[in-house]
Amino acid sequence: MEPVLVVFVVALALGFDYTNGFHDAANAIATSVSTRALTPRAALIMAAIMNFAGALLGTEVAETIATSIVDLQGEPPHSALVVVLCALVGAITWNLVTWWFGLPSSSTHALIGGLVGAGLAAGFGIYGSAIVDKVVLPMIFSPLIGFGLAFAVMVGLLWLIRNRPPTRVNRRFRIAQTVSAAAMALGHGLQDAQKTMGVIYLALLTAGWANPDEGIPLWVKLAAAAAISAGTYAGGWRIMRTLGRKIIELDPARGFVAESVSAVVLYVNAFALHAPVSTTHTITSAIMGVGATKRLSAVRWGVAKNIAGAWILTIPAAALVAAVVFWILHPILG
Secondary structure (H helix, E strand, C coil): CHHHHHHHHHHHHHHHHHHHHHHHHHHHHHHHHHCCCCCHHHHHHHHHHHHHHHHCCCCHHHHHHHHCCEECCCCCHHHHHHHHHHHHHHHHHHHHHHHHCCCCCCHHHHHHHHHHHHHHHHCCEECHHHHHHHHHHHHHHHHHHHHHHHHHHHHHHHHHCCCCCHHHHHHHHHHHHHHHHHHHHHHHHHHHHHHHHHHHHHHHHHHCCCCCCCCCCHHHHHHHHHHHHHHHHHCCHHHHHHHHHHCCCCCHHHHHHHHHHHHHHHHHHHHHHCCCCCHHHHHHHHHHHHHCCCCHHHCCHHHHHHHHHHHHHHHHHHHHHHHHHHHHHHHHHC
């Protein structure tokens, strides 16, 4: 039974990775598509390629997910695998609900919420201090930094180009957005594909199918990279409309700044802090930041309020679904 559970968890994790790809495809390309810097299909192809490349650049975030959320050491492998399985069901369920309503919620926090909810339902230990340091604090500060930095950079850029012809400026920033969108997609792969690697690695460690001294197997990295790339190519048109048009009507310069600032925040968290931050929160707050440089009323705060509501609900909602699924499956699977 245990080998079957491991295979099923790996397959479900890759399914989550796929939903992460189409759910979060908008993160990288919505601004470029809305400003017509890239056509939708070209943007999706580029994002899929850069997501794949980003997924192979590091493993620090994956190791955080595998070792710093729920304590499975010393627990029966069978029960631990059921916890991971239920965590994935909770995360996938929340991803699909928010995708259906076009809300750019965090796949990262859905996965972490699922792990916490299933772990608590099983009576396992939770690394509370690590979750605060590497999940809660980045969840609070990354959007604030994204908003503030995007606002400041945009104000400086507007001063630099104040006397330039608008037509020429827009044309140049449409070209520049190709680079910034690619950088954002690379950061998305770097952050989000690693979370799936972490879950698969956690399952393999639990079953004794991986050696902690050797790190994450290459096949896990390639499988996670391929799944998120395929999901990205499938697209996420509902959320793309929300990010690209419903929050604010973006011009190429603002799209370039929002993407560039978001990419920097993602890279710093992945390489320096090893923190699994939300690409969704980062790019959404950066879009709000550049939009606020027009005037505060230019940002559609009603839409922003709905998005913030989804952010707040993500971890507890995914945790609740994962816990309920555990209570249902545990008597069956043991």
